[in-house]
Amino acid sequence: MTARTAFINARLIDPANGLDAKGALLVESERIADVGTALFRDGVPSGIETIDCKGQVLAPGLVDMRALVPEPGETHKESVASAAAAAVAGGVTTIVTLPNTNPVIDDVALVEFMIERGRETGLINLFPYAALTVGTKGEKLTEIGLLREAGAIAFTDGTRAIADPVLLRRALAYSTSWDALIIQHPEEPSLARGGQINDGEYATRLGLQGIPPCAEVMMIERDLHLVATTGARYHAAHVSTAMGIDAIRKAKARGMKITCDTSPHYFGLNETAIGNYRTFAKLSPPLRSEDDRKAVVEGLRDGTIDVIASDHNPQDPDSKRLPFAQAMAGAIGLETLLPITLELYHNKVLSLGAAIAKVTSAPARLLGLPAGTLTRGARADLVVIDPDRPWVIREDALASKSRNTLFDSRPVQGRCQRTVFGGRTVHCAKDA
Amino acid sequence: MLDPATHVIGKCGGPDAVAEMVGIHVSNVHRWTYPRARGGTDGRIPARHHARLIAEAARRGITLVPEDFFHGTEAAAALSSAPRKREPASQMTQPADPTRFRHRHLLGIEGLSSDEIAYLLDRANGFVDMSRSRRKADLLSGLSVMNLFFEDSTRTRTSFELAALRLGADVINMSVATSSIQKGESLIDTALTLNAMHPDVLVVRHPHSGAVELLSQKVTCSVINAGDGSHEHPTQALLDALTIRRRKGRIGGLIVAICGDVAHSRVARSNIHLLTTMGARVRVVGPPTLVPRSMARMGVEIFHDMRQGLKDCDIVMMLRLQLERMHGTYVPSLRENFHFYGLDYDKLANAKPDALIMHPGPINRGVEIDTAVADDVERSVITEQVEMGVAVRMACLEAVTANLPWMDARSRA
Numbered sequence: 001m002t003a004r005t006a007f008i009n010a011r012l013i014d015p016a017n018g019l020d021a022k023g024a025l026l027v028e029s030e031r032i033a034d035v036g037t038a039l040f041r042d043g044v045p046s047g048i049e050t051i052d053c054k055g056q057v058l059a060p061g062l063v064d065m066r067a068l069v070p071e072p073g074e075t076h077k078e079s080v081a082s083a084a085a086a087a088v089a090g091g092v093t094t095i096v097t098l099p100n101t102n103p104v105i106d107d108v109a110l111v112e113f114m115i116e117r118g119r120e121t122g123l124i125n126l127f128p129y130a131a132l133t134v135g136t137k138g139e140k141l142t143e144i145g146l147l148r149e150a151g152a153i154a155f156t157d158g159t160r161a162i163a164d165p166v167l168l169r170r171a172l173a174y175s176t177s178w179d180a181l182i183i184q185h186p187e188e189p190s191l192a193r194g195g196q197i198n199d200g201e202y203a204t205r206l207g208l209q210g211i212p213p214c215a216e217v218m219m220i221e222r223d224l225h226l227v228a229t230t231g232a233r234y235h236a237a238h239v240s241t242a243m244g245i246d247a248i249r250k251a252k253a254r255g256m257k258i259t260c261d262t263s264p265h266y267f268g269l270n271e272t273a274i275g276n277y278r279t280f281a282k283l284s285p286p287l288r289s290e291d292d293r294k295a296v297v298e299g300l301r302d303g304t305i306d307v308i309a310s311d312h313n314p315q316d317p318d319s320k321r322l323p324f325a326q327a328m329a330g331a332i333g334l335e336t337l338l339p340i341t342l343e344l345y346h347n348k349v350l351s352l353g354a355a356i357a358k359v360t361s362a363p364a365r366l367l368g369l370p371a372g373t374l375t376r377g378a379r380a381d382l383v384v385i386d387p388d389r390p391w392v393i394r395e396d397a398l399a400s401k402s403r404n405t406l407f408d409s410r411p412v413q414g415r416c417q418r419t420v421f422g423g424r425t426v427h428c429a430k431d432a
Numbered sequence: 433m434l435d436p437a438t439h440v441i442g443k444c445g446g447p448d449a450v451a452e453m454v455g456i457h458v459s460n461v462h463r464w465t466y467p468r469a470r471g472g473t474d475g476r477i478p479a480r481h482h483a484r485l486i487a488e489a490a491r492r493g494i495t496l497v498p499e500d501f502f503h504g505t506e507a508a509a510a511l512s513s514a515p516r517k518r519e520p521a522s523q524m525t526q527p528a529d530p531t532r533f534r535h536r537h538l539l540g541i542e543g544l545s546s547d548e549i550a551y552l553l554d555r556a557n558g559f560v561d562m563s564r565s566r567r568k569a570d571l572l573s574g575l576s577v578m579n580l581f582f583e584d585s586t587r588t589r590t591s592f593e594l595a596a597l598r599l600g601a602d603v604i605n606m607s608v609a610t611s612s613i614q615k616g617e618s619l620i621d622t623a624l625t626l627n628a629m630h631p632d633v634l635v636v637r638h639p640h641s642g643a644v645e646l647l648s649q650k651v652t653c654s655v656i657n658a659g660d661g662s663h664e665h666p667t668q669a670l671l672d673a674l675t676i677r678r679r680k681g682r683i684g685g686l687i688v689a690i691c692g693d694v695a696h697s698r699v700a701r702s703n704i705h706l707l708t709t710m711g712a713r714v715r716v717v718g719p720p721t722l723v724p725r726s727m728a729r730m731g732v733e734i735f736h737d738m739r740q741g742l743k744d745c746d747i748v749m750m751l752r753l754q755l756e757r758m759h760g761t762y763v764p765s766l767r768e769n770f771h772f773y774g775l776d777y778d779k780l781a782n783a784k785p786d787a788l789i790m791h792p793g794p795i796n797r798g799v800e801i802d803t804a805v806a807d808d809v810e811r812s813v814i815t816e817q818v819e820m821g822v823a824v825r826m827a828c829l830e831a832v833t834a835n836l837p838w839m840d841a842r843s844r845a
Binding site for chain 2: 193194201276318323325
């Protein structure tokens with residue numbers, strides 16, 4: 001007889017099915033066998049392991065659609081295994097990885113390598129993106145069809161923008177044969193070249209070259225024209241400016257099927273986090289002004305921004321303890337994705353269900369992933385969340401190999417108490 | 433000969449007991465009895481430990497008095513014969529003086545108070561005559577100053593070197609071209625390596641904004657910023673201010689126009705902070721590509737028409753076009769730039785008749801300033817700025833080193 005586990009006394013939140021109710025869930029053979037408000041109302045039959053959720057939230061495991069795991073190449077910063085440990089500590093059971101590794105994931109064998117590496121962890125589902133251009137050099141298209149067959153979820157040059165409009169136009173047109181999604185890093189590269197932080201008073205005071213916010217909207221608007229002429233699927237990653245979000249809002253209103261995401265950095269922080277040349281706060285795109293931050297919050301509230309992704313980007317001290325202009329951009333985020341997203345709920349921007357949807361059902365639906373739902377028959381990737389629990393993020397308590405978090409010492413509310421992968425508990429908070 | 437340290441250690445019951453009383457490692461207690469050549473303190477106990485030792489001794493029933501710290505020296509006799517004035521223990525180590533400069537580093541002007549700036553200018557003014565008469569002082573004798581320049585500079589480095597020598601310090605010039613920086617060593621590693629050699633002051637210039645601050649976080653000595661990227665160049669702003677104050681008798685209320693490549697200029701940023709803090713009205717003048725609009729948030733007025741910008745100015749401060757920091761075109765041509773933004777008598781006529789002309793150097797004649805204007809002995813104070821530079825750097829070296837933790841013991845020794 002197969003192992004069965006009952007999660008009782010839970011507040012079930014399943015945005016994919018519009019469910020937010022008290023109830024229970026039964027796991028059998030790695031899958032959700034039953035779920036509902038009436039389930040186990042009269043007690044759990046003997047022979048079933050029972051986990052009492054004590055009225056806390058039981059939701060699908062988080063789906064992070066944008067994580068940089070620098071394996072192969074820079075495993076001293078993070079390996080797939082260490083990223084998986086960080087993910088489950090943060091309630092994330094599915095990650096989609098960027099191709100900006102060394103070598104770049106632009107080949108069928110490398111896509112298969114990443115999938116296999118993810119499977120070996122036994123902790124998370126790993127789906128790789130493949131590069132859109134060979135070596136992310138922006139010159140030659142990768143084998144979109146073959147890579148798609150090998151399991152590449154979508155195509156992107158990751159941290160680099162696809163600058164050449166001719167190339168992007170062809171890529172968009174070609175991708176329609178496979179219904180492949182193309183993800184852009186929306187930043188006009190010549191405007192951003194040499195830039196370190198958001199253009200404005202901060203950049204002027206610190207004597208650092210600025211990246212103007214219009215670099216984002218220019219790239220988005222250019223791409224929208226190419227998308228309109230090709231009918232391709234297009235997604236703008238980590239949007240960070242009021243202008244960029246507004247362009248997407250208007251395009252959606254016109255009926256264009258485009259999507260976008262942002263990361264917790266862009267609604268949880270603004271450029272003042274840089275303080276005195278704090279290189280941990282060097283990101284790409286850069287942290288923006290308070291007005292832009294508010295626009296990101298508004299974009300999440302009104303649904304212009306579909307998804308919240310961690311934009312996890314581990315960097316070691318050798319890449320960060322440098323003069324600002326020489327330091328690498330990026331911050332880790334897997335373990336802080338949930339609590340910072342829940343700030344939107346506590347600040348009354350989103351309902352609890354809507355906040356959880358941004359990190360579960362929305363990215364899963366966008367990428368067509370078999371994850372992010374409590375539907376009967378789905379894989380039992382679950383997270384138990386205490387949405388109100390206060391705690392303080394400590395960088396030394398994080399599981400990631402790299403420590404470049406921007407949220408160290410931040411008091412937050414809401415914590416992942418238990419992470420379940422395929423019916424098996426893979427993380428349990430110490431005092432849960 | 434019995435030195436004060438051996439005397440006190442004996443009275444307190446041995447080195448281990450003293451280490452426990454003061455809360456330091458016993459090897460440091462032994463060090464008090466070593467000669468300075470061996471890394472010791474020549475038989476003296478650092479003054480910062482005196483109050484703690486006396487208090488701890490009292491708690492343990494050991495009679496320890498301030499004279500004990502000078503046992504066997506001439507100072508002890510003077511102390512015992514002097515009328516006894518009881519001071520609270522807390523004041524024994526740190527005399528409080530609100531106008532003193534209280535920072536171990538000088539990384540920028542931003543954040544300094546007008547009192548601190550005035551203190552540095554007053555001290556520097558005192559050093560001008562000393563410099564002129566080619567006298568030397570021994571205020572910093574025994575200290576080592578290391579010039580660490582990651583960017584070529586002759587005038588600033590020489591100025592710091594001379595300032596340190598005039599105060600009796602030893603100076604070492606680190607040439608980056610021949611050092612391991614070229615071999616890929618990181619800035620932090622360089623800082624740690626140099627720190628291990630126990631310099632007292634590092635004077636650092638670096639092509640990247642914020643690099644000097646980063647380095648200062650990793651060293652125990654004082655750090656003076658000799659220019660970091662486009663961020664700050666505090667000693668230049670101070671020497672400009674000293675030049676202005678000596679000529680005009682004040683800074684507050686003056687109208688100062690900073691003209692040219694403001695965007696890339698660390699001199700401009702430091703000057704804006706200093707002059708606005710001291711109550712001057714600051715204008716920045718230049719083409720829109722070289723004068724960022726956001727600079728208005730730093731409390732300056734922005735002008736793109738030089739004639740308007742110079743109107744009724746007391747000081748005209750010209751800046752060099754920093755071509756080495758420009759990627760791509762910021763001005764169409766040097767000819768066009770000079771025509772609209774170069775300082776000549778025609779444009780200068782808009783300023784007050786007694787307006788001074790300043791330039792941080794090196795000047796590019798015919799690019800940002802007309803030769804005749806630059807050489808006008810009535811108006812141009814460019815060479816005087818260079819002279820003030822040495823005095824200002826003497827004051828800065830003296831001010832920051834006074835706050836080194838080991839200087840307290842030195843001054844009492």
